[in-house]
Amino acid sequence: MPAVDVRLLEVVKRFGDMVAVDRLTLDIQDGEFFSLLGPSGCGKTTTLRMIGGFEEPTSGLIELQGEDVTWLPPFKRNVNTVFQNYALFPHLTIYDNVAFGLRRKGVKDAEVKRRVTEMLELVELPGFERRKPTQISGGQAQRVALARALINRPAVLLLDEPLGALDLKLRKQMQVELKRIQQEVGITFIYVTHDQEEAMTMSDRIAVMNQGHIEQLGDPESLYERPSTRFVAGFLGISNLLPGAVEGTDGSYATVRMADTSSVRAPSALVGSHADVSIGVRPEKIRLREPADRTPDGHNQITGVVRDASYLGVSTQYVVEARGGARLTVYEQNVERTTRAELWAPGEEVLLTWSPDHSFVVVDQPTPAVDGSTPA
Amino acid sequence: MTRHRWLLPYLLMAPGLLWLAAFFVLPNIQMVLMSLSTGSISQGWTFAWDFDNYLGAFGRFPDNFRNSLVYGGMATLVCFLIGYPMAYGIAFRGGRYKTLLLFLVIAPFFTSFLIRTISWRILLGDQGPFLAVVRNTFGVVPANFSVIGTPLAVVAGLIYQFLPFMVLPLYVALEKIDKRLIEAARDLYAGPWRRGGAIAGSIAGGVVVAFVLTGLGYASLEEGGVVGFAAAVVAGAAVGGLIGAFLISESFVRVTWPLSVPGVFAGSILVFIPAIGDFVNVELLGNPKSQMIGNVIQNRFLQQNDYPTAAALSFILMAGILIAIFIYARVLGTEELTGGRS
Ligand SMILES: Nc1ncnc2c1ncn2[C@@H]1O[C@H](COP(=O)(O)OP(=O)(O)O)[C@@H](O)[C@H]1O
Ligand SMILES: [Mg+2]
Numbered sequence: 001m002p003a004v005d006v007r008l009l010e011v012v013k014r015f016g017d018m019v020a021v022d023r024l025t026l027d028i029q030d031g032e033f034f035s036l037l038g039p040s041g042c043g044k045t046t047t048l049r050m051i052g053g054f055e056e057p058t059s060g061l062i063e064l065q066g067e068d069v070t071w072l073p074p075f076k077r078n079v080n081t082v083f084q085n086y087a088l089f090p091h092l093t094i095y096d097n098v099a100f101g102l103r104r105k106g107v108k109d110a111e112v113k114r115r116v117t118e119m120l121e122l123v124e125l126p127g128f129e130r131r132k133p134t135q136i137s138g139g140q141a142q143r144v145a146l147a148r149a150l151i152n153r154p155a156v157l158l159l160d161e162p163l164g165a166l167d168l169k170l171r172k173q174m175q176v177e178l179k180r181i182q183q184e185v186g187i188t189f190i191y192v193t194h195d196q197e198e199a200m201t202m203s204d205r206i207a208v209m210n211q212g213h214i215e216q217l218g219d220p221e222s223l224y225e226r227p228s229t230r231f232v233a234g235f236l237g238i239s240n241l242l243p244g245a246v247e248g249t250d251g252s253y254a255t256v257r258m259a260d261t262s263s264v265r266a267p268s269a270l271v272g273s274h275a276d277v278s279i280g281v282r283p284e285k286i287r288l289r290e291p292a293d294r295t296p297d298g299h300n301q302i303t304g305v306v307r308d309a310s311y312l313g314v315s316t317q318y319v320v321e322a323r324g325g326a327r328l329t330v331y332e333q334n335v336e337r338t339t340r341a342e343l344w345a346p347g348e349e350v351l352l353t354w355s356p357d358h359s360f361v362v363v364d365q366p367t368p369a370v371d372g373s374t375p376a
Numbered sequence: 377m378t379r380h381r382w383l384l385p386y387l388l389m390a391p392g393l394l395w396l397a398a399f400f401v402l403p404n405i406q407m408v409l410m411s412l413s414t415g416s417i418s419q420g421w422t423f424a425w426d427f428d429n430y431l432g433a434f435g436r437f438p439d440n441f442r443n444s445l446v447y448g449g450m451a452t453l454v455c456f457l458i459g460y461p462m463a464y465g466i467a468f469r470g471g472r473y474k475t476l477l478l479f480l481v482i483a484p485f486f487t488s489f490l491i492r493t494i495s496w497r498i499l500l501g502d503q504g505p506f507l508a509v510v511r512n513t514f515g516v517v518p519a520n521f522s523v524i525g526t527p528l529a530v531v532a533g534l535i536y537q538f539l540p541f542m543v544l545p546l547y548v549a550l551e552k553i554d555k556r557l558i559e560a561a562r563d564l565y566a567g568p569w570r571r572g573g574a575i576a577g578s579i580a581g582g583v584v585v586a587f588v589l590t591g592l593g594y595a596s597l598e599e600g601g602v603v604g605f606a607a608a609v610v611a612g613a614a615v616g617g618l619i620g621a622f623l624i625s626e627s628f629v630r631v632t633w634p635l636s637v638p639g640v641f642a643g644s645i646l647v648f649i650p651a652i653g654d655f656v657n658v659e660l661l662g663n664p665k666s667q668m669i670g671n672v673i674q675n676r677f678l679q680q681n682d683y684p685t686a687a688a689l690s691f692i693l694m695a696g697i698l699i700a701i702f703i704y705a706r707v708l709g710t711e712e713l714t715g716g717r718s
């Protein structure tokens with residue numbers, strides 16, 4: 001069992017009346033690639049800045065490798081940061097930028113030279129030593145910022161939307177690169193992003209944040225396949241939610257009856273003891289069939305009418321109106337049906353089926369008034 | 377239109393260039409000619425390649441040249457020592473009061489330059505609000521103690537006069553420093569800077585005290601004030617060292633300071649050039665012995681009608697300033713000042 005590297009305990013940060021971070025509790029394991037994911041303004045940067053020592057929490061505790069660092073200034077923490085717009089020192093060469101931390105720690109010149117050279121190789125920028133930050137591209141600046149932080153061999157590296165300023169192609173490339181470097185150096189990365197795809201590509205675990213608190217924490221698959229709140233279901237991809245009342249359980253599946261009297265099933269472990277839930281299903285998990293077709297045993301099925309079809313090349317996106325009036329999004333790979341005549345057309349009646357194992361459950365808790373306004 | 381695009385910048389510069397040609401270049405040419413002429417106001421001037429004007433001007437007023445250099449330099453140094461923390465405070469801690477504070481910095485300009493200097497005469501005067509209280513009420517200083525008429529009063533006037541010229545460029549340079557660079561430095565283990573800060577602070581403190589006492593005429597060895605003088609300088613150095621050790625951090629030395637150097641350069645020049653050529657402050661706040669080269673030039677031009685000497689002095693001053701700026705730029709590092717950084 002890996003050691004806990006960073007621990008946040010009931011951390012609160014207020015700016016005046018504004019609660020930016022609300023009783024955040026979090027354990028981050030040694031060597032993991034951990035992401036804080038959430039919309040702009042949800043408190044990701046503030047959380048990161050408290051770990052880095054740039055903000056002091058209003059209350060709560062921050063531990064680094066078992067040591068309470070809550071009140072330590074940044075230069076006394078074994079943590080380094082890759083800033084949102086890199087924050088390279090414009091008056092120093094790339095070499096001096098990367099060497100900055102080692103020199104402050106009083107490392108000998110020969111050792112500094114060896115490690116800077118080694119680090120510039122790791123980020124694939126050998127030969128850039130004498131350039132100034134204005135003489136390199138955005139992607140290269142990004143690598144320098146990474147080298148400048150990593151060279152200090154911190155216990156934890158904090159990255160605040162480090163790829164935000166790069167174009168899409170470069171961003172994809174850097175995602176792979178970052179993951180490679182992280183595995184090579186084995187340092188814990190805490191990565192802040194609002195891009196769900198980016199978080200899913202790189203992270204071992206993700207904490208989805210909303211309005212200063214963590215909505216759900218888990219590995220990318222479980223967050224996508226089994227989101228437990230409406231917010232997470234909506235933030236990570238598209239989801240269809242069908243509200244209903246729990247009717248009963250037959251062993252491993254619970255039956256949920258919807259307003260239009262049709263019923264669907266979901267793993268009972270997810271339903272727990274709740275009475276009112278919403279059953280969710282991802283668009284690519286649903287199959288569309290002729291109304292007369294046979295549904296595989298035990299699969300959920302509801303009937304509906306196709307309202308819209310958009311051909312996207314790799315797949316077709318349908319909007320289907322269920323009998324009860326709910327609109328569901330369905331993706332169908334363009335394998336069996338490829339020509340316009342073969343695709344489902346608006347107005348056609350269809351059967352939507354999916355395995356109950358692909359159902360997830362979202363509970364609309366009557367949470368206290370603090371964040372009662374859960375986004376739809 | 378597009379074919380003549382290259383003309384546009386020149387057209388935009390034309391009014392300024394014409395202005396400079398008419399009111400700077402032409403008078404200067406005339407001055408060069410005058411500085412090499414002989415004759416008198418009644419008989420007229422004849423151009424004669426008379427370099428004696430220069431040799432004479434240089435040799436005859438060594439004290440005035442020295443005064444100019446020392447007072448101008450001191451004013452610049454003290455403006456910097458006062459102005460840097462001021463600009464730093466406004467730029468980094470001003471918050472929503474920034475504009476108001478900047479307005480206060482330039483507020484004195486709304487009053488006539490002459491009136492301001494005259495009011496300093498009153499402020500520093502023997503019966504002025506400060507000295508009268510210190511001398512009469514508390515009896516801290518001897519009864520014949522004066523500030524007005526000393527070099528200190530002249531330099532104090534210069535400092536007051538030109539402080540905004542130091543603060544504004546410094547503010548501009550400091551204001552545009554990305555605050556995250558300082559966070560980045562702190563993230564990369566830049567902490568306090570106790571030893572260096574103590575050294576820098578004590579040098580500054582010692583220099584300021586030494587300068588104030590010298591300016592007041594308290595440095596004369598005959599009066600046996602050496603011990604007192606040394607003690608005061610040491611005390612100043614101690615206070616400065618303490619302030620430096622606690623206020624100067626490594627992130628300041630490594631990031632803020634180098635990035636503000638262009639502002640230091642601009643501010644120093646804007647203070648030094650007018651200060652070194654000033655004559656009004658000496659007239660109103662100084663004494664005959666504290667006359668600067670500006671007073672001599674003014675006197676030669678307007679009272680003695682010795683135009684060639686006055687012109688030669690002006691050019692010597694100009695050359696001196698140019699050389700000083702050149703050396704200064706070299707010391708601060710030309711790349712910092714001209715390098716095409718954003
Ligand atoms: N220094 C500050 N003063 C006041 N409010 C702040 C400050 N920093 C952040 N906030 C507020 O705190 C909330 C969270 O901000 P932040 O952590 O930057 O969000 P994120 O990085 O997730 O976009 C925002 O509403 C923001 O306006
Ligand atoms: Mg942010």
